[in-house]
Amino acid sequence: MSVQDPSRYAYGTGRRKTAVARVRVYAGDGTAVINDREPLRHFGRPELEEAALRPLRVAGVAGRFRVSVKVSGGGISGQAGAVAHGLARALCAWDPALRPPLKAAGLMTRDPRMKERKKPGLKRARKAPQYTKR
Numbered sequence: 001m002s003v004q005d006p007s008r009y010a011y012g013t014g015r016r017k018t019a020v021a022r023v024r025v026y027a028g029d030g031t032a033v034i035n036d037r038e039p040l041r042h043f044g045r046p047e048l049e050e051a052a053l054r055p056l057r058v059a060g061v062a063g064r065f066r067v068s069v070k071v072s073g074g075g076i077s078g079q080a081g082a083v084a085h086g087l088a089r090a091l092c093a094w095d096p097a098l099r100p101p102l103k104a105a106g107l108m109t110r111d112p113r114m115k116e117r118k119k120p121g122l123k124r125a126r127k128a129p130q131y132t133k134r
Contacts, residue, residue, distance in 0.1 A: 014082040014089060019071060022086065025090040028064075058107060069087075
């Protein structure tokens with residue numbers, strides 16, 4: 001298959017908190033579609049759109065790829081992080097030479113921070129009921 005073949009794509013799965021993004025990258029004109037919508041319409045905030053598409057700028061390939069994303073779970077912030085992680089993985093699958101700048105920017109590492117579970121006898125994960133001596 002040639003690089004210009006429209007059916008050729010690279011795939012990457014990204015995760016952040018409880019959000020999961022399935023990202024496909026095609027050779028194309030630089031458009032991005034997240035859940036069949038424009039990124040700004042999906043996220044609603046320009047800074048989240050910027051964070052989600054950051055791997056394209058870091059790798060220096062903005063405008064060379066068409067990006068298609070299906071993302072579910074979590075909130076909009078977690079989804080933006082999941083899209084960035086999946087996009088970085090997909091770009092590495094397309095061209096392994098893009099890995100060093102993406103890794104240096106910290107985009108290849110899954111953010112392990114998750115919500116801590118609630119413990120028995122506590123109100124939340126760490127908040128204890130007020131202590132009373134009598």
